[in-house]
Amino acid sequence: MKKSLAFISLLIFFVGMEFAAFSQQQRFPKPEFESGYTQPVTSMPVPRDGMFALLDVLVLIAALSLITWFILKKRSRTGVVAISIFSILYFGFFREGCVCSVGSVQNVVLALFNPGYHIPLSALAFFVIPLIYTLFFGRTFCAGVCPLGAVQDVFLMRPVTLKKWLQKVLGLIPFIYLGLSVLYAATATDFIICRYDPFVGIFRFNATFFMFAIGAAFLLISIFIARPYCRFFCPYGVILNLVSRVSKNHLTITPSNCIQCRLCESSCPLDAINKPVEVKQMEDKRSATRRFILLSLIIPALMIVGGWTGANFHENLAKVNSKVRLADEMLHFDSKTMKESLEIEGFRTSGKPVEQLYLEASNIVKQFYYGGWILGAFIGLVIGLALSGLSTYRYREDYTPDKGDCVSCARCLKYCPVEKD
Amino acid sequence: MMENKKNRRDFLNTCFRFAAGASIVGVAGVLAAKSQKGDFLWQLDPAKCTQCGRCATSCVVTPSAVKCIHVYDMCGYCDLCGGYFRPNVKNLSTGAENQLCPTGAIKRSYVEDPFFKYEIIDELCIGCGKCVKGCGAFGNGSLQLQVSHDLCVNCNQCAIARDCPSDAFSRVPIEQAYKFAGFKTNKKI
Numbered sequence: 001m002k003k004s005l006a007f008i009s010l011l012i013f014f015v016g017m018e019f020a021a022f023s024q025q026q027r028f029p030k031p032e033f034e035s036g037y038t039q040p041v042t043s044m045p046v047p048r049d050g051m052f053a054l055l056d057v058l059v060l061i062a063a064l065s066l067i068t069w070f071i072l073k074k075r076s077r078t079g080v081v082a083i084s085i086f087s088i089l090y091f092g093f094f095r096e097g098c099v100c101s102v103g104s105v106q107n108v109v110l111a112l113f114n115p116g117y118h119i120p121l122s123a124l125a126f127f128v129i130p131l132i133y134t135l136f137f138g139r140t141f142c143a144g145v146c147p148l149g150a151v152q153d154v155f156l157m158r159p160v161t162l163k164k165w166l167q168k169v170l171g172l173i174p175f176i177y178l179g180l181s182v183l184y185a186a187t188a189t190d191f192i193i194c195r196y197d198p199f200v201g202i203f204r205f206n207a208t209f210f211m212f213a214i215g216a217a218f219l220l221i222s223i224f225i226a227r228p229y230c231r232f233f234c235p236y237g238v239i240l241n242l243v244s245r246v247s248k249n250h251l252t253i254t255p256s257n258c259i260q261c262r263l264c265e266s267s268c269p270l271d272a273i274n275k276p277v278e279v280k281q282m283e284d285k286r287s288a289t290r291r292f293i294l295l296s297l298i299i300p301a302l303m304i305v306g307g308w309t310g311a312n313f314h315e316n317l318a319k320v321n322s323k324v325r326l327a328d329e330m331l332h333f334d335s336k337t338m339k340e341s342l343e344i345e346g347f348r349t350s351g352k353p354v355e356q357l358y359l360e361a362s363n364i365v366k367q368f369y370y371g372g373w374i375l376g377a378f379i380g381l382v383i384g385l386a387l388s389g390l391s392t393y394r395y396r397e398d399y400t401p402d403k404g405d406c407v408s409c410a411r412c413l414k415y416c417p418v419e420k421d
Numbered sequence: 422m423m424e425n426k427k428n429r430r431d432f433l434n435t436c437f438r439f440a441a442g443a444s445i446v447g448v449a450g451v452l453a454a455k456s457q458k459g460d461f462l463w464q465l466d467p468a469k470c471t472q473c474g475r476c477a478t479s480c481v482v483t484p485s486a487v488k489c490i491h492v493y494d495m496c497g498y499c500d501l502c503g504g505y506f507r508p509n510v511k512n513l514s515t516g517a518e519n520q521l522c523p524t525g526a527i528k529r530s531y532v533e534d535p536f537f538k539y540e541i542i543d544e545l546c547i548g549c550g551k552c553v554k555g556c557g558a559f560g561n562g563s564l565q566l567q568v569s570h571d572l573c574v575n576c577n578q579c580a581i582a583r584d585c586p587s588d589a590f591s592r593v594p595i596e597q598a599y600k601f602a603g604f605k606t607n608k609k610i
Binding site: 027028029030031033034035037039040041042043044045046047048053096098099103106107108111112115117118119120121122123124127128131132135190191194195201204206207242243245246247248322341342343345346347349350 | 442481493561
């Protein structure tokens with residue numbers, strides 16, 4: 001009897017709640033106007049037409065084709081500068097630096113790892129098309145179609161050459177940056193490339209002081225050091241660098257045969273011209289074998305050490321993820337002594353159980369554990385391969401562009417005295 | 422010997438080139454199958470929004486691309502508007518000391534006897550959500566924060582979405598660019 005009474009009272013309570021909710025829906029019903037008042041339309045400003053995305057892709061293809069033609073057929077630096085200025089104006093100031101190929105890496109990674117995310121076709125096109133062009137013609141995209149590269153390139157006035165060791169060491173940063181951005185995109189944490197894009201604030205005339213200062217610093221540095229962002233930070237440049245090494249028709253300094261006049265020797269602001277080796281001399285078999293054995297020990301060792309280090313730092317890496325941060329905050333939250341942060345308040349309002357949050361957060365942390373191993377091993381591999389690249393002997397007869405580092409800016413072309421035959 | 426070596430290198434290069442080409446085409450193919458035509462836009466779900474005020478400060482655009490939008494169909498045209506007036510207001514006049522909005526972006530005008538119309542002046546609105554909170558607490562919840570798509574630059578990763586404490590931001594297809602919450606039920610008052 002008591003039980004059923006309790007049940008009925010509970011039922012009444014629930015019904016009452018429903019009623020309360022319903023009455024609250026129409027707390028102040030819309031009045032019936034008698035004075036012939038016409039209600040304004042709720043403003044819903046229309047977004048930019050989807051057709052513009054297609055236009056962007058078409059402009060990208062046109063600019064890439066044109067600049068490739070200028071570089072490989074016309075061998076004209078003026079053409080490259082013209083396209084650079086166009087790209088700065090169109091992809092930079094007009095499109096405000098978004099959509100861009102550099103950031104599209106993250107969209108691709110997120111789409112690969114996250115089944116719920118559908119990549120926009122334009123982002124996919126911006127990722128793939130420059131890669132295909134690079135596979136055939138070298139990094140002509142970097143030369144002047146990428147607004148980030150172009151804006152640094154037009155600033156370059158007094159190029160200085162960096163020490164080789166410094167170039168090699170700084171050249172490792174883009175790999176680390178790429179690894180981190182892939183890790184954060186794959187775990188749907190953040191798009192760090194876009195967040196720390198130094199020039200997008202300048203293109204938009206709108207940024208935090210911090211980002212604007214970084215952008216200005218990069219532009220100032222690029223007066224003296226050619227393309228600091230491209231060479232020492234750009235994660236997409238890493239991919240293009242690797243693809244460009246096996247490109248089919250890369251730019252050549254001379255239109256015909258190299259006469260070894262040395263005129264082009266110091267013309268490259270990026271230090272991407274390989275000099276001929278004076279004495280032809282092959283490494284003897286014993287030292288080659290020793291080197292091979294040493295490297296095949298060092299590289300896996302570096303990978304394991306790197307992976308272990310990365311895995312040890314996985315909790316620190318995971319702290320960037322907002323869910324992990326929230327779970328951490330909730331765990332250490334003491335309602336007596338601490339004031340509720342906006343995050344905790346927001347979470348409370350959402351009414352989700354804390355256990356679910358902890359479960360989700362621990363899953364993300366676990367992803368970061370494996371991600372940390374992979375990231376560390378990747379960095380170890382990169383360092384190992386850089387060492388092996390430094391120690392390999394390559395015989396060269398002529399002055400040739402380094403297919404990986406060369407961005408096909410076409411500055412060296414006018415130094416070559418050889419006529420096209 | 423030399424010629425031989427060169428051929429070998431060329432051959433290796435060709436192999437790598439085909440491998441690279443195949444993987445690019447492969448990735449493109451896999452993703453093209455699950456890609457979606459047309460862009461995605463960022464929008465916030467007013468049902469999840471807690472009006473924390475970060476929309477006003479986190480956006481890469483200043484003033485923020487998030488604006489308060491008035492859903493007139495839900496408005497009760499109240500004289501004592503919870504979104505317009507500060508709590509415990511003495512007299513219902515348009516004096517600045519009575520207004521909740523820090524920028525005076527809501528225009529109050531008389532319609533007929535007990536009813537008043539409230540309009541948002543978009544140019545002044547900074548998207549702080551103070552009026553939204555007031556209206557949701559006291560009234561029908563006809564004032565709602567939304568990403569105004571003529572101002573939003575559609576960042577690859579929305580800066581507000583990253584800072585939003587209630588996870589209210591998501592990518593929406595271009596056809597459903599606005600997300601208005603229906604009539605509010607018993608939300609936290």
